[in-house]
Amino acid sequence: MNDPQQEQGTALERLIFNNRPIVIGLCLVVTVFLAWQAVRVLPETSFEKMIPQHHPIIANMFKYRSDLEGLGGNNISIVVEAKEGDIFNAEYLETLRQMHDEVFFLPGVDRSALTSLWSPAIRWVKVTEDGLSGGEIIPQTYDGSAASITELRNNLLSSQEGLRLVAKNFKSSMINAPLLESYPDPDNPGKLLKLDYQRLSHELEEKIRDKYQAQNPNVVIHITGFAKKVGDLIDGLIQVVGFFAICLLITFALLYLFTWCIRSTIAVVTTTLVAVIWQIGLVRLVGFGIDPYSMLVPFLVFAIGISHGVQKINGIALQSGSADTSLLAARRTFRQLFLPGMIAILADAVGFITLMLIDIGVIHELAIGASLGVAVIVFTNLILLPVAISYIGISRKAIQRSKNDAIRxxxxxxxxxxxxxxxxxxxxxxxxxxxxxxxxxxxxxxLQIGDLDSGAPELRPDSRYNLDVDFITKNYSVTNDLMVVMVVTPEDGCTAYSMMEPLDRLMWKLTNTEGVQSAESLVTASKLVVMALNEGSLKWQALSRNQSVLDNSVSNIGQKLFNNTCSMAPLLIFLDDHKAATLARVTKLIRDFAAENDRPGLQFMLGAGDAAIEAATNEVIARSEILILLLVYLCVGAMCLITFRxxxxxxxxxxxxxxxxxxxxxxxxxxxxxxxxxxxxxxxxxxxxxxxxxxxxxxxxxxxxxxxxxxxxxxxxxxxxxxxxxxxxxxxxxxxxxxxxxxxxxxxxxxxxxxxxxxxxxxxxxxxxxxxxxxxxxxxxxxxxxxxxxxxxxx
CATH class of the missing domain: 1.20.1640.10 (Multidrug efflux transporter AcrB transmembrane domain)
Known part of the structure; x- marks a missing residue:
């Protein structure tokens, strides 16, 4: 009865074990090929992969992207702080100018929308005896002299947009750099390059922070933005590799204590590592990279592989007590455990695939990567492992221990x-x-949907990035947590009183809402200009009902608070933070207001800014959370029902x-x-x-x-x-x-x-x-x- 030929088994078993050299050879060839692919995998992420592109808020942002310069949400903010004194000194301003020029040439920066005190587009406006007068904050005649700096200070105090770039205590100023997902190759303008977030993050450190802090010891540089956060997370992938190595060593040591057999321990760990290599190689073949949010997938593949590998080794050890050869023990274990193992793997894969229902690119890639990883375990741990053990066998010490365990x-x-x-x-x-x-x-x-802390919750509170966020939040009247409402009208209708009056009411509601720091729009500019034209009297800081006055009040403003056709005017809402409760409160207010005030020719649409994107993401997660878990359990339950009937x-x-x-x-x-x-x-x-x-x-x-x-x-x-x-x-x-x-x-x-x-x-x-x-x-x-x-x- 111990003759393998008398235990025919299934057709699949005979196919595998009657062709063991071919099975091992094929696995070896596939491993070499996919290992070559795996070493070519690069850290990769994308702003657009992180957002739900089919959500109405994001659809609105894409629709009006060309009219939302610098408001799309993918920006880098660089703050230059003066350790001593304030920004009104020649040395500080020269450092700021050099940094502005350096940032201008960084890869992926939208140069047309780059803003700082040195940007020609940032202008001042004030009332003179001859009417409205304006110009660049830093004039063309600037030469670093005391008189030029005094003129600069006066210009800045007359510029609402310029004051947004300066700290409340005038000890620092900001460079704001919107980013492009794809940008022209400098060596081949007809070719587009994809933005490399890790490279950009390193260049921000080396070419901006390190260089200029060393060049001018009186400045401290703070950098925030999606690209910097993701760059820091990608750098952390190296640390993840270190933790994976520690996990591997712990697993190897414990597995040896479990089996008391170095051969089987090496076999389990090796075949499981082969599964990880295959998974990473397949991810490369389908065109994906490794991003900060899918970095746990290789570990999950390793964990699932070890789980099945331990069951196989345990089964072979038990069978070896009554089998004459390691081949027979391996075949019996394959026969006994292949079906439950296969069902468990199918349940894993189907459960992972349900994550595809979440309309976020990075989760789609995670689901596909995890499903591929689980699929390869069928070949590596359910097939290759027992075949390998059929050759190398299990030590007598392990077999004897298994026999003793069975009877004692x-x-x-x-x-x-x-x-x-x-x-x-x-x-x-x-x-x-x-x-x-x-x-x-x-x-x-x-339990809440979204972030519960300010800054980047993916990083430690005392990380450099979160300390930089904290500095900006405490020192600036506006923050990076920006939400944009697009007020859409017919062409040339953005200055009509019928549009500006409800916009004014919405701004009043928002500024009296918990979590909202300030709000700015075309109405803000109009009120300030009308007040300025009336000797600065606060009594005139109101929205005029006279259409001619309204048109004149916004005709010369330097701020881009409406698009070229005057058919869309953005309302900028600066929030205290991007916590889940804050976003939910503000978006509900805006939607309720839009439901009451939208009409033909006037629409209030949520559509841009970091905070709006975060709100859209939270809503997708909230809708998907219960559905995903229900589908996971339905799929897992269905697989179990099919198996055990x-x-x-x-x-x-x-x-x-x-x-x-x-x-x-x-x-x-x-x-x-x-x-x-x-x-x-x-x-x-x-x-x-x-x-x-x-x-x-x-x-x-x-x-x-x-x-x-x-x-x-x-x-x-x-x-x-x-x-x-x-x-x-x-x-x-x-x-x-x-x-x-x-x-x-x-x-x-x-x-x-x-x-x-x-x-x-x-x-x-x-x-x-x-x-x-x-x-x-x-x-x-x-x-x-x-x-x-x-x-x-x-x-």
């Missing part, structure tokens, strides 16, 4: 088997229900995962982590990893039940065979990812904490709650009868 009593597993007992099972279910209800209530009352078995596997999701969301709320682009996929991905535990445990449990064992004894035997591997996998992966908590990147630290929690709770749910549910949902007699029926039919 296990007090620890006997204790855990009480989870399936009639006394403990109801207590377990009661505790699970209490945790589910309390966790659901806590997440419902505390039992609603009860499906419930035993899926319900512990649902409890983990509820408690995971509650943990996010407790830690002050909002649901956003960076964090939402983790819960869905955690379900994908967790289903493996349940499928393997239930698969073995049903096998022992079909042999006629009582439930508690069947679960004890399950723990002796599979429980050890499940417990090891959960602890091993949790220890590996727990090291992320010490990362300098807060996003990675948060994800490390969340994944550690989910690895442990999914593992514990499979060992604790699944047998308790089986006590009430599974009928052992029915399983025995079904097994007997299949046996009779086969004969």
């Amino acid at each position: 009593p296990h007090p620890f597993w006997r204790l855990l088997s009480n989870f399936a007992g009639p006394k403990v099972a109801p207590i377990s279910i009661f505790i699970a229900l209490a945790l589910a209800v309390s966790g659901f209530w806590y997440q419902k009352t505390h 039992s609603i009860a078995a499906t419930a035993c596997i899926v319900l512990p995962l649902i409890l983990t999701s509820i408690l995971g969301n509650a943990l996010m709320a407790f830690l002050g982590i909002g649901v956003k682009v960076a964090t939402m996929p983790v819960i869905a991905l955690g379900v994908g990893i967790g289903v493996d535990y349940g499928i393997y445990v239930y698969s073995r449990l049903s096998t022992f039940l079909r042999e006629g064992l009582p439930l508690q004894e069947a679960y004890y035997q399950t723990l002796k065979s599979t429980g050890r591997a499940v417990l090891f996998t959960g602890l091993c992966l949790a220890l590996g990812v727990e090291t992320w908590v010490y990362s300098a990147i807060k996003f990675q630290a948060d994800m490390g904490l969340m994944l550690t929690f989910m690895f442990l709770l999914n593992m514990w749910g499979a060992l604790w709650l699944l047998p308790a549910l089986a006590r009430y949902l599974i009928d052992p007699n029915k399983i025995v009868k079904q097994s007997a029926g299949r046996f009779s039919l086969a004969h």
